[in-house]
Amino acid sequence: MQFKDVIGQDAVKQQLTEMVHQNRLSHALLFLGKEGTGALPMALAFAQFITCATISNPPNQEAKAATSSLFGEEEVTAPTTIIDKKNITDSCGKCPACQRAQQMIHPDIHFSYPVIPRKAGDKPMSTDYITEWREFIQQYPYGNIYDWLQFIGAENKQGNITAAECNDIIRKLSLKSYEGDYKVLILWMPEYLEKEGNKLLKLIEEPPPNTLFLLVAENESQILPTILSRCQLVKFPPLDNLSVAKALVERSKLSEEQSHQVAAVCDGNYHEALQLLQHSEEDWQSVLREWLNAILKTGPVAQVKWVEETAKMGREKQKQFLRYFNHLLEQAIRLRLLGDAASGTDFVIAANELDFAQRLNKIADIAQQQAIIEELDRAAYYIERNANAKMLFQALTIKLYHIIADKSLILMN
Numbered sequence: 001m002q003f004k005d006v007i008g009q010d011a012v013k014q015q016l017t018e019m020v021h022q023n024r025l026s027h028a029l030l031f032l033g034k035e036g037t038g039a040l041p042m043a044l045a046f047a048q049f050i051t052c053a054t055i056s057n058p059p060n061q062e063a064k065a066a067t068s069s070l071f072g073e074e075e076v077t078a079p080t081t082i083i084d085k086k087n088i089t090d091s092c093g094k095c096p097a098c099q100r101a102q103q104m105i106h107p108d109i110h111f112s113y114p115v116i117p118r119k120a121g122d123k124p125m126s127t128d129y130i131t132e133w134r135e136f137i138q139q140y141p142y143g144n145i146y147d148w149l150q151f152i153g154a155e156n157k158q159g160n161i162t163a164a165e166c167n168d169i170i171r172k173l174s175l176k177s178y179e180g181d182y183k184v185l186i187l188w189m190p191e192y193l194e195k196e197g198n199k200l201l202k203l204i205e206e207p208p209p210n211t212l213f214l215l216v217a218e219n220e221s222q223i224l225p226t227i228l229s230r231c232q233l234v235k236f237p238p239l240d241n242l243s244v245a246k247a248l249v250e251r252s253k254l255s256e257e258q259s260h261q262v263a264a265v266c267d268g269n270y271h272e273a274l275q276l277l278q279h280s281e282e283d284w285q286s287v288l289r290e291w292l293n294a295i296l297k298t299g300p301v302a303q304v305k306w307v308e309e310t311a312k313m314g315r316e317k318q319k320q321f322l323r324y325f326n327h328l329l330e331q332a333i334r335l336r337l338l339g340d341a342a343s344g345t346d347f348v349i350a351a352n353e354l355d356f357a358q359r360l361n362k363i364a365d366i367a368q369q370q371a372i373i374e375e376l377d378r379a380a381y382y383i384e385r386n387a388n389a390k391m392l393f394q395a396l397t398i399k400l401y402h403i404i405a406d407k408s409l410i411l412m413n
Contacts, residue, residue, distance in 0.1 A: 001044040001102060001141070003090045007270055008243030009038055012236060016046050017089050020055065026232040028204050028213040030190075032220055033236025035144045036269030040188055042236070043214045044137070045091070047109050047184045048101035050212065052091035097179060104134045107178040110185045112169055114145065114159030114192040116152065123164040142271045144218075145189055161189075163196035170203055173211055184212045191222035204230045238268025252277060260353075265323040276320060284324040285356060295401050296363070303397050311389040318389060322380045329369050329376075332357040336366065364404055371403045 003013045019025045033039035049055060091098050100106040111133060115124040126133070129152055136143060136151050143151075149159050169185060177183045190197070204213055204227065215231060217223055241263040247270065248259035254277070261284065266273040287310070294302035310318065335357050364372065379396050383389070 001041055001048060002093050002098075003042075003045045003049065005141075006038050006041045006045050007142075007247045008239045009042060009236060012042060012234060013089070015234065016042075017049070020050060021088075025050075025212070027207050027211060028215070028231040029234055030215045030217060030223075030228070030231035031234050031236065032217050034218055034238065034269065036142055036266070036271035036273070037236040037238060038142065038270065039216045039218075039236045040137075040186075041141045043186050043188075043216045044101075044104075044141075047106075047186060047212075047214065048098055049091045050182050051097050051101055051106060051108060051179070051184065053095040053097050054088055054092045104130075104137065108183050110169070110172050110183070111188070112161060112165060112185060113148065113188040114161055115165075116149070116154045116157045116159055123162055125162070125165045125168050127168070142274065144271055145192075159189075159192055160194070161187075161192045161197070163199065166193075166196050166199040169200060173203060173208060177210065182210045182212050183208070184214060186214045186216065188216045190215045190217050190224070190227060191219055193224060193227065195224075197224045197227055201226055201230070239270055240268065244268065244270055244273050248273060248277075261324065264327040264353075265320055267323075275316075284321055285353075287321060288325055288328070288356075291397070292363075295397060296404065304394075307390060307393045307397060310393050313389075315383050315386075315389075318383050319380050322376045322383070326373055326376050328353060328356055328360060329373050332360040333366055333369055336361050368403050372400060375399050375403070 003017075006013070031039040031043055091101075093099075093102070097106060101109055104111070111130070112126045113129075113133065115126060115129050117124045118128070132152050136148055140147055140151075145159065149157070169187075173183055173185060175183075187193075193200075207213070213231070215223075215227070220228065241260070244263035244266060245256075245259040248254045248262060249256060252259075252274070254262070262273050262276050266276060290302075291306050291310075294306050310321070313321070331353055335354070360369065375396060379392055382392055
């Protein structure tokens with residue numbers, strides 16, 4: 001995988017390449033990013049970058065010809081093209097090292113990840129599942145730990161990184177590198193390292209020369225403090241909406257309008273965006289327009305009909321709808337505050353959303369919109385906890401009426 005295959009995260013890419021070019025590369029890096037931010041794809045791309053022949057053996061060094069000095073002749077140097085290594089911002093993707101890294105068969109790039117025993121009494125190691133791992137990464141580079149455990153048939157079993165795995169890591173990294181300068185270990189989800197992880201402390205603190213640890217985690221608080229203190233932290237922010245929308249158009253062949261709608265509600269989580277694709281055909285604006293018309297114009301009969309139809313949706317659809325309404329309210333508030341100055345910022349809004357946001361600004365001021373956002377967040381919280389959908393949306397309809405029509409709930413809040 002190359003950096004260009006990783007969605008967004010340009011600042012992180014620049015930080016990593018500068019570490020290499022300025023010779024500031026730590027021996028242990030912790031890539032910390034929430035699900036769907038691309039920490040694992042970035043680790044794969046970075047491992048390929050530092051093992052690429054262009055980086056590890058750049059052509060700006062003069063290569064000496066093999067026909068020299070046997071009988072005392074002057075050594076002849078082969079002319080080469082001068083290339084400044086500092087201008088290289090990605091692996092070449094063509095050299096043998098890159099090709100092996102892309103197939104995850106590079107002998108100097110090792111992987112460790114949570115696994116389950118195949119049968120009772122087993123002491124499983126990552127190498128037992130390497131075929132499944134390669135297939136999983138090819139299909140789901142932005143997959144999470146639940147996806148992985150289901151992929152290997154864990155069902156209700158708990159994944160783990162075992163003591164046997166730690167011993168195998170120590171053994172593999174004590175060997176000399178086969179091809180390039182570096183040996184790399186990508187350890188995915190160190191949160192699954194229990195006390196057995198302390199076996200790795202000495203290796204992480206005093207590794208063999210040119211050994212790089214890349215730990216990829218989602219939750220800093222669940223990592224052993226002894227391991228955490230020995231790593232340099234690289235944080236991954238949520239993806240911006242434009243990067244997610246562009247990736248959905250290019251990789252999932254979504255329309256521009258659908259991609260922006262999905263990107264708007266996934267909170268910078270590309271894994272969540274892919275999950276939402278199955279509902280991307282939903283026209284949430286029409287559903288929302290019908291709801292607001294029922295609340296403000298057509299009255300109780302239309303409200304009851306809307307609530308009954310919405311209650312039939314699955315919980316995921318209901319949460320997505322609420323997130324989309326929240327997104328439009330946030331856009332409306334930004335539009336109201338920025339006004340004409342919006343064109344000079346990174347604030348981008350789709351044309352159909354712009355019209356809807358302007359309409360929302362006509363029916364509710366900022367205080368009312370803030371109160372609605374709080375109610376929507378509270379409703380999403382209860383949906384996740386299996387609240388009765390019909391009762392919840394009926395109560396929410398009444399609350400929104402009082403917030404918009406007479407502001408009574410705002411005063412109460």
